[in-house]
Amino acid sequence: MPGIKIKTHMSAPIDAGEITLLPISQSIHWIEKKFGLVWNRPYAIRVEHNQSTYQLPIRDMTRVYLILLWGLTAIFSLVFVSAKPNRRSK
Protein backbone atom coordinates (compact mmCIF):
# COMPACT_ATOMS: atom_id res chain seq x y z
CA MET A 1 0.00 0.00 0.00
CA PRO A 2 1.51 3.40 -0.96
CA GLY A 3 2.27 5.95 1.73
CA ILE A 4 4.47 6.53 4.75
CA LYS A 5 4.21 4.22 7.74
CA ILE A 6 6.11 4.38 11.02
CA LYS A 7 6.26 1.20 13.05
CA THR A 8 7.86 0.24 16.35
CA HIS A 9 9.13 -3.30 16.64
CA MET A 10 10.27 -5.40 19.57
CA SER A 11 12.83 -8.05 18.72
CA ALA A 12 13.29 -11.36 20.50
CA PRO A 13 14.59 -11.01 24.08
CA ILE A 14 18.31 -11.54 24.70
CA ASP A 15 19.42 -13.27 27.86
CA ALA A 16 22.68 -12.01 29.35
CA GLY A 17 22.99 -13.78 32.67
CA GLU A 18 20.42 -12.42 35.10
CA ILE A 19 19.56 -9.58 32.79
CA THR A 20 17.10 -9.83 29.93
CA LEU A 21 17.34 -7.27 27.13
CA LEU A 22 14.49 -6.43 24.82
CA PRO A 23 15.67 -4.51 21.75
CA ILE A 24 13.21 -1.97 20.35
CA SER A 25 13.60 -0.60 16.84
CA GLN A 26 11.65 1.83 14.71
CA SER A 27 11.11 1.60 10.99
CA ILE A 28 9.87 4.10 8.45
CA HIS A 29 8.36 2.62 5.29
CA TRP A 30 7.79 4.96 2.38
CA ILE A 31 6.40 3.04 -0.55
CA GLU A 32 5.07 4.75 -3.65
CA LYS A 33 4.26 3.49 -7.11
CA LYS A 34 7.72 4.06 -8.52
CA PHE A 35 9.95 3.81 -5.50
CA GLY A 36 10.25 2.44 -2.03
CA LEU A 37 12.37 3.34 0.97
CA VAL A 38 12.73 1.53 4.28
CA TRP A 39 14.73 3.01 7.15
CA ASN A 40 15.26 0.86 10.21
CA ARG A 41 16.87 2.41 13.27
CA PRO A 42 17.48 1.29 16.84
CA TYR A 43 15.16 3.08 19.22
CA ALA A 44 15.80 1.81 22.73
CA ILE A 45 16.66 -1.21 24.78
CA ARG A 46 14.42 -2.44 27.58
CA VAL A 47 16.25 -3.98 30.51
CA GLU A 48 14.62 -6.47 32.84
CA HIS A 49 16.61 -7.16 36.00
CA ASN A 50 15.45 -8.38 39.41
CA GLN A 51 11.78 -7.86 38.53
CA SER A 52 12.43 -4.23 37.65
CA THR A 53 12.17 -2.89 34.12
CA TYR A 54 13.72 0.23 32.70
CA GLN A 55 14.39 1.53 29.20
CA LEU A 56 17.64 2.97 27.83
CA PRO A 57 17.25 5.19 24.76
CA ILE A 58 19.68 4.73 21.88
CA ARG A 59 20.70 8.08 20.42
CA ASP A 60 22.43 8.42 17.08
CA MET A 61 25.12 10.90 18.09
CA THR A 62 26.48 11.15 14.54
CA ARG A 63 23.08 12.42 13.38
CA VAL A 64 22.82 14.81 16.35
CA TYR A 65 26.21 16.35 15.50
CA LEU A 66 25.35 16.49 11.80
CA ILE A 67 22.10 18.36 12.51
CA LEU A 68 23.98 20.75 14.83
CA LEU A 69 26.54 21.37 12.09
CA TRP A 70 23.86 22.00 9.45
CA GLY A 71 22.05 24.31 11.87
CA LEU A 72 25.21 26.30 12.59
CA THR A 73 25.95 26.59 8.87
CA ALA A 74 22.41 27.81 8.19
CA ILE A 75 22.57 30.38 11.03
CA PHE A 76 26.01 31.55 9.87
CA SER A 77 24.77 31.98 6.30
CA LEU A 78 21.66 33.88 7.45
CA VAL A 79 23.74 36.19 9.67
CA PHE A 80 26.16 36.94 6.82
CA VAL A 81 23.37 37.58 4.33
CA SER A 82 21.54 39.90 6.72
CA ALA A 83 24.77 41.71 7.71
CA LYS A 84 25.61 42.54 4.08
CA PRO A 85 25.71 46.37 3.84
CA ASN A 86 23.37 48.07 1.41
CA ARG A 87 25.14 49.93 -1.39
CA ARG A 88 24.59 53.68 -1.28
CA SER A 89 23.19 55.27 -4.39
CA LYS A 90 25.36 58.07 -5.89
Add this chain to the structure above:
Amino acid sequence: MSEENNTMISVPIRTYEESIRLTERLLEVTEPGVVFSKPTKSGEYTLITASEIMVGLGSGYGYGISEPGERSDTETAKPMPPAGSGGGGGGGGMSSGRPVAVVSVGPEGVQVHPVLDRTKLGIALLSAVGSMLFAIGRMKKGR
Protein backbone atom coordinates in the same frame (compact mmCIF):
# COMPACT_ATOMS: atom_id res chain seq x y z
CA MET B 1 -7.12 2.51 -30.50
CA SER B 2 -7.01 -0.92 -31.99
CA GLU B 3 -7.34 -4.22 -30.14
CA GLU B 4 -3.74 -5.05 -30.98
CA ASN B 5 -2.46 -1.84 -29.35
CA ASN B 6 -4.47 -2.51 -26.18
CA THR B 7 -2.83 -5.91 -25.89
CA MET B 8 0.59 -4.33 -26.35
CA ILE B 9 -0.04 -1.79 -23.56
CA SER B 10 -1.53 -4.30 -21.15
CA VAL B 11 1.64 -6.43 -21.14
CA PRO B 12 4.02 -3.78 -19.73
CA ILE B 13 1.40 -2.55 -17.23
CA ARG B 14 0.93 -6.04 -15.90
CA THR B 15 4.69 -6.45 -15.64
CA TYR B 16 4.96 -3.07 -13.91
CA GLU B 17 2.39 -4.07 -11.29
CA GLU B 18 4.34 -7.22 -10.74
CA SER B 19 7.49 -5.15 -10.28
CA ILE B 20 5.73 -3.06 -7.59
CA ARG B 21 4.80 -6.23 -5.76
CA LEU B 22 8.38 -7.42 -6.11
CA THR B 23 9.66 -4.09 -4.74
CA GLU B 24 7.38 -4.40 -1.71
CA ARG B 25 8.59 -7.95 -1.14
CA LEU B 26 12.23 -6.87 -1.45
CA LEU B 27 11.67 -4.12 1.09
CA GLU B 28 10.06 -6.59 3.46
CA VAL B 29 13.43 -8.35 3.58
CA THR B 30 14.79 -5.46 5.67
CA GLU B 31 13.33 -6.87 8.84
CA PRO B 32 13.76 -4.86 12.03
CA GLY B 33 15.55 -7.85 13.57
CA VAL B 34 18.69 -6.99 11.64
CA VAL B 35 19.05 -3.67 13.49
CA PHE B 36 20.47 -5.44 16.55
CA SER B 37 23.30 -7.92 16.08
CA LYS B 38 23.53 -11.26 17.82
CA PRO B 39 25.13 -10.94 21.28
CA THR B 40 28.87 -11.51 21.39
CA LYS B 41 30.60 -12.54 24.62
CA SER B 42 33.98 -11.09 25.49
CA GLY B 43 35.10 -12.05 28.99
CA GLU B 44 32.54 -10.77 31.46
CA TYR B 45 30.89 -8.57 28.86
CA THR B 46 28.12 -9.27 26.40
CA LEU B 47 28.11 -6.89 23.46
CA ILE B 48 25.30 -6.08 21.03
CA THR B 49 25.77 -3.72 18.08
CA ALA B 50 22.83 -1.53 17.11
CA SER B 51 22.90 -0.31 13.50
CA GLU B 52 20.66 1.72 11.27
CA ILE B 53 19.80 0.14 7.94
CA MET B 54 18.34 1.91 4.95
CA VAL B 55 17.14 0.29 1.74
CA GLY B 56 15.75 2.15 -1.26
CA LEU B 57 14.51 0.97 -4.62
CA GLY B 58 13.17 2.79 -7.61
CA SER B 59 11.99 1.94 -11.09
CA GLY B 60 10.51 3.63 -14.08
CA TYR B 61 9.34 2.83 -17.53
CA GLY B 62 7.97 4.44 -20.62
CA TYR B 63 6.47 3.42 -23.90
CA GLY B 64 4.96 5.00 -26.97
CA ILE B 65 2.83 3.95 -29.87
CA SER B 66 2.51 5.83 -33.09
CA GLU B 67 -0.47 5.26 -35.30
CA PRO B 68 -0.06 5.17 -39.09
CA GLY B 69 -0.59 8.47 -40.82
CA GLU B 70 -3.36 9.01 -43.30
CA ARG B 71 -2.50 8.72 -46.96
CA SER B 72 -2.38 11.92 -48.93
CA ASP B 73 -4.05 12.18 -52.30
CA THR B 74 -1.35 14.39 -53.78
CA GLU B 75 1.65 12.67 -55.35
CA THR B 76 4.14 15.27 -54.13
CA ALA B 77 3.32 14.73 -50.46
CA LYS B 78 5.95 12.94 -48.37
CA PRO B 79 5.14 9.34 -47.42
CA MET B 80 3.88 9.03 -43.84
CA PRO B 81 5.93 6.92 -41.44
CA PRO B 82 4.52 3.49 -40.63
CA ALA B 83 2.96 2.65 -37.28
CA GLY B 84 5.40 1.68 -34.58
CA SER B 85 5.88 1.27 -30.90
CA GLY B 86 8.69 1.26 -28.43
CA GLY B 87 9.32 1.16 -24.75
CA GLY B 88 11.91 0.89 -22.09
CA GLY B 89 12.40 0.72 -18.40
CA GLY B 90 14.99 0.78 -15.71
CA GLY B 91 15.51 0.52 -12.05
CA GLY B 92 18.01 1.04 -9.30
CA GLY B 93 18.51 0.55 -5.65
CA MET B 94 20.68 1.38 -2.70
CA SER B 95 21.28 0.04 0.75
CA SER B 96 23.35 1.37 3.59
CA GLY B 97 24.12 0.38 7.11
CA ARG B 98 25.91 2.20 9.90
CA PRO B 99 26.60 1.24 13.52
CA VAL B 100 24.85 3.65 15.87
CA ALA B 101 25.68 2.29 19.32
CA VAL B 102 27.07 -0.66 21.20
CA VAL B 103 25.09 -2.07 24.12
CA SER B 104 27.31 -3.69 26.72
CA VAL B 105 26.20 -5.85 29.61
CA GLY B 106 28.85 -6.33 32.26
CA PRO B 107 29.57 -6.01 35.96
CA GLU B 108 28.64 -2.29 35.76
CA GLY B 109 25.23 -3.14 34.39
CA VAL B 110 23.79 -2.28 31.00
CA GLN B 111 25.43 0.61 29.18
CA VAL B 112 24.84 2.18 25.78
CA HIS B 113 27.99 3.48 24.09
CA PRO B 114 27.35 5.72 21.05
CA VAL B 115 29.42 5.10 17.91
CA LEU B 116 30.57 8.25 16.12
CA ASP B 117 31.06 8.11 12.36
CA ARG B 118 34.12 10.36 12.18
CA THR B 119 34.43 10.14 8.38
CA LYS B 120 30.86 11.35 7.88
CA LEU B 121 31.29 14.13 10.42
CA GLY B 122 34.64 15.14 8.91
CA ILE B 123 33.22 15.40 5.40
CA ALA B 124 30.24 17.40 6.71
CA LEU B 125 32.57 19.72 8.65
CA LEU B 126 34.77 20.31 5.59
CA SER B 127 31.70 21.07 3.46
CA ALA B 128 30.34 23.47 6.10
CA VAL B 129 33.65 25.31 6.48
CA GLY B 130 34.03 25.45 2.69
CA SER B 131 30.57 26.95 2.20
CA MET B 132 31.21 29.48 4.99
CA LEU B 133 34.53 30.55 3.45
CA PHE B 134 32.82 30.83 0.05
CA ALA B 135 30.12 33.05 1.59
CA ILE B 136 32.74 35.27 3.29
CA GLY B 137 34.71 35.53 0.03
CA ARG B 138 31.65 36.56 -1.96
CA MET B 139 30.73 39.11 0.69
CA LYS B 140 34.21 40.68 0.59
CA LYS B 141 34.05 40.88 -3.21
CA GLY B 142 30.68 42.59 -3.03
CA ARG B 143 32.03 45.45 -0.86
